[in-house]
Amino acid sequence: MSDEIGKEIAEITSCSTSWDDWSKKIYSVDASSYQIEPMVISAPANEFEVQSISKYAAQRKLPLTCRGAGTGLLGQCLSNGIILDLVQNMNKIIEIGDRYVIVQPGITKHKLDKELEKRGKFIPPNPASSNYCTLGGMIANNSSGPYTLGYGSIMNYLIGVKTVYSGGEFGYAYDNGPYDSTVKKVIDIVSSNLDLIQRNYPKVSKNSCGYRLDSIIANDLIHPQRIFLASEGTLGIVTSAKLLILDVPEFRHLSLLSFPTVQAASASIPFILKYKPVATELLDRSTMGEILNVHDTRYDSCTLLVEFHGNGNSLLKQKIKEFEYGVSQFSRVIESTSDKTGIEKIWNERKNALNNVLKNTLGSRKPLGMIEDTVLDPALLLDFVNFLIDVYRKFNVSYAIYGHAGDGNLHTRPIIDTEQKTGIDTMEMITSDVFRFILGHGGSISGEHGDGLARVKHVFQMYGSEVYSLFVKTKQIFDKNNIMNPGKKVLFET
Numbered sequence: 001m002s003d004e005i006g007k008e009i010a011e012i013t014s015c016s017t018s019w020d021d022w023s024k025k026i027y028s029v030d031a032s033s034y035q036i037e038p039m040v041i042s043a044p045a046n047e048f049e050v051q052s053i054s055k056y057a058a059q060r061k062l063p064l065t066c067r068g069a070g071t072g073l074l075g076q077c078l079s080n081g082i083i084l085d086l087v088q089n090m091n092k093i094i095e096i097g098d099r100y101v102i103v104q105p106g107i108t109k110h111k112l113d114k115e116l117e118k119r120g121k122f123i124p125p126n127p128a129s130s131n132y133c134t135l136g137g138m139i140a141n142n143s144s145g146p147y148t149l150g151y152g153s154i155m156n157y158l159i160g161v162k163t164v165y166s167g168g169e170f171g172y173a174y175d176n177g178p179y180d181s182t183v184k185k186v187i188d189i190v191s192s193n194l195d196l197i198q199r200n201y202p203k204v205s206k207n208s209c210g211y212r213l214d215s216i217i218a219n220d221l222i223h224p225q226r227i228f229l230a231s232e233g234t235l236g237i238v239t240s241a242k243l244l245i246l247d248v249p250e251f252r253h254l255s256l257l258s259f260p261t262v263q264a265a266s267a268s269i270p271f272i273l274k275y276k277p278v279a280t281e282l283l284d285r286s287t288m289g290e291i292l293n294v295h296d297t298r299y300d301s302c303t304l305l306v307e308f309h310g311n312g313n314s315l316l317k318q319k320i321k322e323f324e325y326g327v328s329q330f331s332r333v334i335e336s337t338s339d340k341t342g343i344e345k346i347w348n349e350r351k352n353a354l355n356n357v358l359k360n361t362l363g364s365r366k367p368l369g370m371i372e373d374t375v376l377d378p379a380l381l382l383d384f385v386n387f388l389i390d391v392y393r394k395f396n397v398s399y400a401i402y403g404h405a406g407d408g409n410l411h412t413r414p415i416i417d418t419e420q421k422t423g424i425d426t427m428e429m430i431t432s433d434v435f436r437f438i439l440g441h442g443g444s445i446s447g448e449h450g451d452g453l454a455r456v457k458h459v460f461q462m463y464g465s466e467v468y469s470l471f472v473k474t475k476q477i478f479d480k481n482n483i484m485n486p487g488k489k490v491l492f493e494t
């Protein structure tokens, strides 16, 4: 089958298309623990080749799945159909203006950052995977990262998209601007269900679970492009994106705080948030890495990184002084620096947190990611952490905790023996306890990583039947034959 499909795609496009065993093995994995071998991998050069392949996939009723860098943690870019590798050829900056940039989806965040930095600009959402992850993947997962606390997620920066739909039709959607007739059908659904949507979405600072229907109409403004955020390539393929860019802040200051326990760090969050930092990140001892851990005995069991941005005037400096004085009732202030190179070095340690967690893998004992991305009101973070640690103790498992504490979005993984049936059962019981707590406290089961294969079955539990039926309608509007990255976001019979 691969051979036939590969040859047919090679005939209708001039892009590189492969279906040899080696390529299929490489594309069968991503940063999740899933493995699914695709039939064919194609690397289109432009939107017209994306269109040709989409038409072909629709005619043959074959699954069509986009792939950026493959750093998604829930199996979002894996499929047994055709993979569109957007990194190889669709990775350019199309235009940079004073307040916006237009890019192809396969450009990595890091490469874009470098170009914007030359002009004194930046796009604040910066996942820890930013050296590799693509703008297409960030849009499709509604990615965030540390600076979401001060600046919002990628949602706040997406101004418009050009898309290709199942069957090859071109689409477009611009903030408070024009949008195509397919997008209009979803806007009609949203506008006739505003109350239902308002009642059933979590009130949190970031959310990548389900389709973000709640973000499309806000304060009488229409943001049609947001239907593609967090949609995991299940509605359309983004072939270019227009994003808002900001001026790089003149002044940055990082306070590094050390706490005796994760609970003590969590208890300090409401106090810290009063000072309006742009990032507040937590690292427990297992995730602290070499610089923050091994070589420096001043560090206790848990570290918080708290960053402030501004123009560096005396008012801001005074605020930071007061903050560091006040926060010393909870912690020791280990570093207090405005040196950019030093700040970047410390952030690199934070970027390695997940790698440090994964080093806990020993044979079949693995840090598992199902509950790794919950989010709730940060005022409830201490209650959540107390609950979580009790659950881990109840099931007698080791664990790691780190992440975006200021947003109430902690990443956590229990270390479970995956070869034992009891291990898998334990993971399911932990998941059930934790999700019940999160949903009972108005949170979301995914703040920024998405649903993918792993959490798709929990989306119904998160939103209930009425909103879920809107998700199915939305999916059917774009893709009635369910060929766009099937098995992610919504499950339904065609």
Ligand SMILES: Cc1cc2nc3c(=O)[nH]c(=O)nc-3n(C[C@H](O)[C@H](O)[C@H](O)COP(=O)(O)OP(=O)(O)OC[C@H]3O[C@@H](n4cnc5c(N)ncnc54)[C@H](O)[C@@H]3O)c2cc1C
Pocket: 030, 031, 065, 066, 067, 068, 069, 070, 071, 072, 073, 076, 077, 086, 105, 106, 126, 127, 128, 129, 132, 133, 134, 135, 136, 137, 138, 139, 140, 141, 142, 143, 144, 145, 146, 231, 232, 233, 234, 236, 237, 238, 239, 354, 355, 448, 449, 485
């Ligand atoms: C070490 C590590 C740290 C991480 N830290 C963070 C973090 O701090 N914050 C955060 O938010 N996430 C984080 N992530 C998760 C992940 O890196 C992000 O979600 C990232 O944005 C995914 O980008 P990607 O290019 O790798 O996408 P992929 O994994 O390749 O794909 C993700 C999804 O996007 C879809 N997609 C890709 N391109 C397109 C397109 N053009 N059109 C339509 N759909 C498309 C794919 O089909 C898939 O469903 C982390 C992951 C790792 C491994």
